[in-house]
Amino acid sequence: MFYNYFKISIRNIRKHKLFSFINVFGLSFSLSICLIIIMLLADQFSYDRFNTDADHIYRINHSRSDDPGIIEGMATSPLPLGEELTSKYMGVSSYTRLTRGFGNGWVKLMQDVNIPISGFFADPSFVEMFQYEFEYGDPRTALLEPYTVVLSKETAEKLFNKENPIDEIIKVGDLGSYKVTGVLKRIAGKSHIKFDGLASMSTLESLIKKEVMPKSLETWTNRSWTWTYVKLEEGTIPENVEKNLAVISEEQYGEMEDMDAEFYLQNIRAISPGPLVGNQIGPGIPMIFVYFLAGMALVIIISSCFNYTNLSIARSLNRAKEVGIRKVFGAVRHQILTQFLTESVIISLMAFIFSIGIVQFMEPIFLELNFSQLLDWDLQQSTEVYLLCLAFSIAVGFFAGIVPALFHSSVKALQALKNLSGVKVFSKLGLRNALIVGQFGLSLFLVITVKLIYDQMNFMVESDYGFKAENIVIVSLNNSDHQQLKNELLSYPDIQSVSAAGFAPAAGTSSTIEIVVDQIEKDVNFFEVDEDYVENMGLTLVAGSSFTTEINENKLVINEKASANFGYPHPLDAIGQIVVINDSVNYEVIGVLENYNHETMVSEIKPLALIYSPDEFGILQIRVNSDNYENAIESIEAAWTTVNPDLKIEHKLMSDEIAFFADLMFGDLTKIISFISFLAIIIACLGLMGMVVFSTQSRLKEVSIRKVLGASNQALVYILSKGFAKLLLLAVLISVPVTWFINNLWMDFIAFRVDIGAGVIVFGVAIVAVLGLLVVGSQTWQAANTSPSKVLRDE
Numbered sequence: 003m004f005y006n007y008f009k010i011s012i013r014n015i016r017k018h019k020l021f022s023f024i025n026v027f028g029l030s031f032s033l034s035i036c037l038i039i040i041m042l043l044a045d046q047f048s049y050d051r052f053n054t055d056a057d058h059i060y061r062i063n064h065s066r067s068d069d070p071g072i073i074e075g076m077a078t079s080p081l082p083l084g085e086e087l088t089s090k091y092m093g094v095s096s097y098t099r100l101t102r103g104f105g106n107g108w109v110k111l112m113q114d115v116n117i118p119i120s121g122f123f124a125d126p127s128f129v130e131m132f133q134y135e136f137e138y139g140d141p142r143t144a145l146l147e148p149y150t151v152v153l154s155k156e157t158a159e160k161l162f163n164k165e166n167p168i169d170e171i172i173k174v175g176d177l178g179s180y181k182v183t184g185v186l187k188r189i190a191g192k193s194h195i196k197f198d199g200l201a202s203m204s205t206l207e208s209l210i211k212k213e214v215m216p217k218s219l220e221t222w223t224n225r226s227w228t229w230t231y232v233k234l235e236e237g238t239i240p241e242n243v244e245k246n247l248a249v250i251s252e253e254q255y256g257e258m259e260d261m262d263a264e265f266y267l268q269n270i271r272a273i274s275p276g277p278l279v280g281n282q283i284g285p286g287i288p289m290i291f292v293y294f295l296a297g298m299a300l301v302i303i304i305s306s307c308f309n310y311t312n313l314s315i316a317r318s319l320n321r322a323k324e325v326g327i328r329k330v331f332g333a334v335r336h337q338i339l340t341q342f343l344t345e346s347v348i349i350s351l352m353a354f355i356f357s358i359g360i361v362q363f364m365e366p367i368f369l370e371l372n373f374s375q376l377l378d379w380d381l382q383q384s385t386e387v388y389l390l391c392l393a394f395s396i397a398v399g400f401f402a403g404i405v406p407a408l409f410h411s412s413v414k415a416l417q418a419l420k421n422l423s424g425v426k427v428f429s430k431l432g433l434r435n436a437l438i439v440g441q442f443g444l445s446l447f448l449v450i451t452v453k454l455i456y457d458q459m460n461f462m463v464e465s466d467y468g469f470k471a472e473n474i475v476i477v478s479l480n481n482s483d484h485q486q487l488k489n490e491l492l493s494y495p496d497i498q499s500v501s502a503a504g505f506a507p508a509a510g511t512s513s514t515i516e517i518v519v520d521q522i523e524k525d526v527n528f529f530e531v532d533e534d535y536v537e538n539m540g541l542t543l544v545a546g547s548s549f550t551t552e553i554n555e556n557k558l559v560i561n562e563k564a565s566a567n568f569g570y571p572h573p574l575d576a577i578g579q580i581v582v583i584n585d586s587v588n589y590e591v592i593g594v595l596e597n598y599n600h601e602t603m604v605s606e607i608k609p610l611a612l613i614y615s616p617d618e619f620g621i622l623q624i625r626v627n628s629d630n631y632e633n634a635i636e637s638i639e640a641a642w643t644t645v646n647p648d649l650k651i652e653h654k655l656m657s658d659e660i661a662f663f664a665d666l667m668f669g670d671l672t673k674i675i676s677f678i679s680f681l682a683i684i685i686a687c688l689g690l691m692g693m694v695v696f697s698t699q700s701r702l703k704e705v706s707i708r709k710v711l712g713a714s715n716q717a718l719v720y721i722l723s724k725g726f727a728k729l730l731l732l733a734v735l736i737s738v739p740v741t742w743f744i745n746n747l748w749m750d751f752i753a754f755r756v757d758i759g760a761g762v763i764v765f766g767v768a769i770v771a772v773l774g775l776l777v778v779g780s781q782t783w784q785a786a787n788t789s790p791s792k793v794l795r796d797e
Contacts, residue, residue: 011345015352022349024692028306028685029353033398034360035678036299037391038368041361041381043295044390045192046287048382049274052191053133055233060240060267062087062230062247063279077273078281079265081220081228083250091246093238098127100283101228103215104201105174118172119157119198122229122283123206129186131233132193138166139184145202152184157198174201176481177209194273196284196378222254225263229283231270240267285378301444302678306685307402308437325411338411346403347396354395358388371670438693438729441686442770443737448679450741450758450766452672454749457756459668461603463661465754467508468598470540473498473628474656475638476506476621480649484532484619487645494637496627501538502619504530506656507600510663517589517611518582519568526564527600528611530618536595538625545573546593554614559593561600564609589613602663603754623656683773690726691777698722698785706790718786719779726778734767741766 015022050056062083065075084097106120126145129136129152136144137155144152151172158167170182180201209215218224234243247265255262268276274286325338365381368374479487484502491497505511507529517524533549535541536559548559558581562573570576573594580588597607626634635653642651698705705718713721742758749755 008344008348010341011348014345015349020695021692024688025306025349026353026356028688029350029398029402030356030360031681032303032306032685033350033353033357033391033395034364035302035681036394036398037357037361038364038381039295039299040391040394041383041387042379043275043292044384044387045380045382046275046292049192049194049286050270052189052193053270055131055133056269056271058234058236059131059270060232060234060243061270061273062232062265063268064225064263064265066225066261066263075266075277076225076280077268077283078226078228079230080222080225080254080263082222083228083265084230084232086250087232087243087246091243093235093243093246094232095235096127096131097230097232098125098131099203099228099230100124100128100195100200101203101206101219103206103219103227104177105199118161119153119174121151121197121199121201123203124152124200125203128200128231131231132195134189135187137185137187138168139182141184144184145200146204147183148202148204148208149178149180150183150202150205151180151199152186153182153199154186154197155188158182158185177201177205177214180205192380194270194282194284194286223261226281232267240269243267285376287379298674298678301448302681302685303398307398308441308689311402311405311437335411339407342407342411343400343403346407347399350395350399350402351392354392357395371673372666373670376666435729438686438690438726439733439736441682441689442730442733442774443740445679445683445686446734446737446766446770447741447744448675448682449769450762451745452676452679453762453765454745454756454758455668455672455675457762458749458752459664459672461754461756462664462668465599465603467603467660468541468596469507471508471656471660473626473631474538475624475626475635475653476656476659477624477638477642478621478652479619480646480652482646482649484616484622487622487641490641490645491622491624491638494634494641496630496634496637497641498625498627499534499538500625501534501623502532502616502621503535503623504615504618504620506621506623506659507539507598508602508663509656509659510602510666512601515583515611517568519579524564524567524609526560526567526609526611528613529600530615531559531612532614532616532619535612535623536593538623541598542596544594544596546577546591548593549612549614556587556589557592557614558589559595559612560591561595561607561610562597563607564611565591565594567609599754602667604667604752606753683770687773687777690774691781694722694726694778694781697725698781702785702788705785705788709786709790715783715786719782722782722785723775723778727775730771730774734771738763738767 053059061077062079063075063077064079081099081101084099088094088097100122101124102122104121104123105118124145126142128134129141129145134141137158139152144150151174153161153167161167161172162170164170167182167185171179172182173179206215206219210217210219216224219227232243234240244266247267251263251265268279273279273282275289275292276286278288278290328338328341361381368381369379373379477487479502488500488502491500504513512527513529514525515528517526529535531549533551533554536543536548544562546559549557560568560576565573565576568576568579568581570579576591576594579591581591583589595610595612599607600610601608624638626638638653639651642649701722705722708718708721742763745758749758
């Protein structure tokens, strides 16, 4: 029976080559996108599955009522929390902590090229809790002594040209030299914790005593530097532990007016994908991104299913006799249903085979995206994943074919043999027309959205931020002496001016402090800058003065927004005023700057304070001679070599840094939605072409008779096209207001945004309309030029 269904399905697919091509082509590309998303999600859901105790291991997160935001909490917790919980309360068998500050961070941004590894300070219990095995070294003692480090297998192979690097020494920036006491084996799966090396927690204690690391790390007020993991005892439920955490929170923060922390547990298998949490320790995607990817896949797969449904119903007249004869010879409804569903599933399986090849082509392109590299994404291709994709393909085939199958199987035999044209589906508009309108409406939405995202990205790059970023080269200090390097740079004629700062403005980094003005706390962004920063950046002072080469300690330069926020009617009123920072230190306001975008244009201009703090300088901003840029770079490198002969230099243009962050925010989104828009339009056009071909072929006798009676080709094209043109117009009328409304929803979150003007709407409408009309016009013109004698000779 099923072999017969299969044989007839193959015969029908081969007989109707154009319709089969349209369906297979559309489903192939649609399925390839879905397969990539399934592989990505399989990769993300594989995090920490290798740990056999994962069901009992939780991370202690916290939320703050004193710092509300869109994120659901923070992944970090105070350093003393683990010891406090295990020593005073039952239910936790062990804990381990990881603290940032050792080497580089896992994110490939703002890395120090002279520090060879990224990692954390870790408790000795970390290795056992997360089930890491040692290639070399003793796991019981490897992380006990100060200034010892355990390396991953990959890092050990990168750093040392020997099999066993135990007792080798590595230098990690200004944190000192570390003896290698262990090498970890490669883990069987993926972990949400990403590191090259782990230094002993006793090292952190030593660095705090030496004041290399801040003493605040050991206090309950520091909630942002440490990740705490606990392993629950058998039979302990997380809610009981969270009750104990609530008691600890009340004990530590109950009497603090400006600080609190509500601790809660998160299972390690629920971290990626998981809720949107701040201060994540490693790569992973939040569930909101999973929903976005699933939505994109759904959009494109529905468009392909529309084609199959549309073309299948359009061909219903041609297959009516087949259905009628089958029913006359005894076929029941479920057999007809099975036949048509079999055809649909076979087409979907053919598309699945082609989609596997498309995935192999698209994989390297996907992995080149900024987010793929930043978050260390991978496309997991395993037997289980392909079986899941196969099941998904069968499901797509079933859902694509269910409506045509139900439609054909429901028709009575006599009606099928006599006349099927009277059967109406989904009211007067008809299912076919509704699907065409839906496809092109969706295509128009995607085209306009891509255009808006692209324009917003360019707007962020090309806008005037209020400072002069042109011809400024950023050099990472990497703990070198900023004044010595600055003096050396200024001795070269290609260097116009140099200033030091904590980080580059408008490149995705910001810091906030609390300033007390008249006993009222104000949240203010701040930059650490030197005395040449204002002039070098081309900022405008509206009152007072900037920092000088003399005494700058306890001085403050603010922007107009901060001046107004502090309650001063005029910038001049702010000069000489005393404010309090860090609860105890008095600062005098010496200058007020004209407002400029110190953050990205996603955020509105906020109150800002410039603080002179040489210990926090991280970069030099070097204004070079634009007429001889290459010589200027050579001068910068020569100056660096003179001051830091043993260190590598890291430099980039400030304009490139700002553009990189804009591309990071919108670039990948533009590429993804552009590709999906392209596919959606192509699929919609193919579907429309199939409908036009079928419609014109079924009306060839009418066309021929009209030609015999004197109708011109132009008149015939108009008659054949006007119905489809009306559908395209209807798609535009429905899609434009919906597109405007939806895009305004997300763009309202951007402080400095482009407008959804008539130009953007016309651009999108023109692309969709031109492509749609070209498809319709080309097929109707071909039908209008058909010789009447060939069509009517058998009449």
